């Protein structure tokens with residue numbers, strides 16, 4: 510079921526598609542995933558996390574957010590929900606679901622069954638680019654894990670080490686502060702870090718400027734402090750993919766590029782190991798960025814899926830890379 514979306518707009522560059530899809534989804538479901546998830550992990554946050562609060566809103570999120578147009582890509586729940594940015598012109602095709610995909614396509618709402626509420630308000634400003642591909646291109650893949658560090662992070666690191674795979678961890682500031690040893694281990698084993706906000710509030714793209722500054726900059730500081738001197742954070746990934754021109758610029762001011770994704774198996778929603786694996790296998794294209802989660806609740810399916818995906822990626826001739834910057 511998930512795949513559909515991906516292929517929908519063959520003509521468009523991945524990113525746009527994804528973005529649009531994600532965004533749309535995000536709008537629709539967005540809230541659920543990450544919010545939920547993170548809430549779980551976050552020590553403190555739970556109550557606080559806006560994300561959590563939102564979650565409910567989107568009834569759709571649940572099930573499948575996918576039902577919508579995008580079906581696939583965008584993961585409702587988790588961060589996934591929306592990856593990219595408004596920047597991207599939305600794909601008319603997929604935009605649908607939400608009514609407002611990425612910002613652009615107004616009219617497209619059309620057939621979307623979803624009934625979705627309106628998407629987040631459009632952000633007029635100039636958005637920066639949201640990365641959805643690997644640094645080297647070619648037959649490479651970038652694995653990214655969101656919402657940690659948490660209880661599953663160690664198992665994921667063990668698996669990655671077994672396959673000599675490198676990944677990027679989009680960490681929630683307060684989780685990093687609560688698990689500094691895991692942040693240090695991520696760095697020591699050659700992986701890279703990404704700022705995923707302090708509390709994972711959603712819809713992130715609706716935060717007032719001052720709050721966005723706090724969520725992004727304080728998380729940056731917390732992750733750096735947890736990682737130790739010299740810790741560098743190359744990317745920022747908005748919770749739920751809620752990028753907009755404002756938060757992208759805030760991140761850029763801190764030296765971080767905005768990181769989206771091109772493959773979203775919606776592992777945060779625990780669709781089953783087989784579903785996670787098959788979605789990745791069907792959606793991944795060379796140079797892709799896979800969105801998975803090492804935090805946000807029970808990640809046993811994510812870990813089990815990764816255990817199957819790593820050997821598959823190797824067998825397919827993929828080499829592990831970091832996202833473009």
Ligand SMILES: [Zn+2]
Nearest residue numbers: 543588655656
């Ligand atoms: Zn997240």
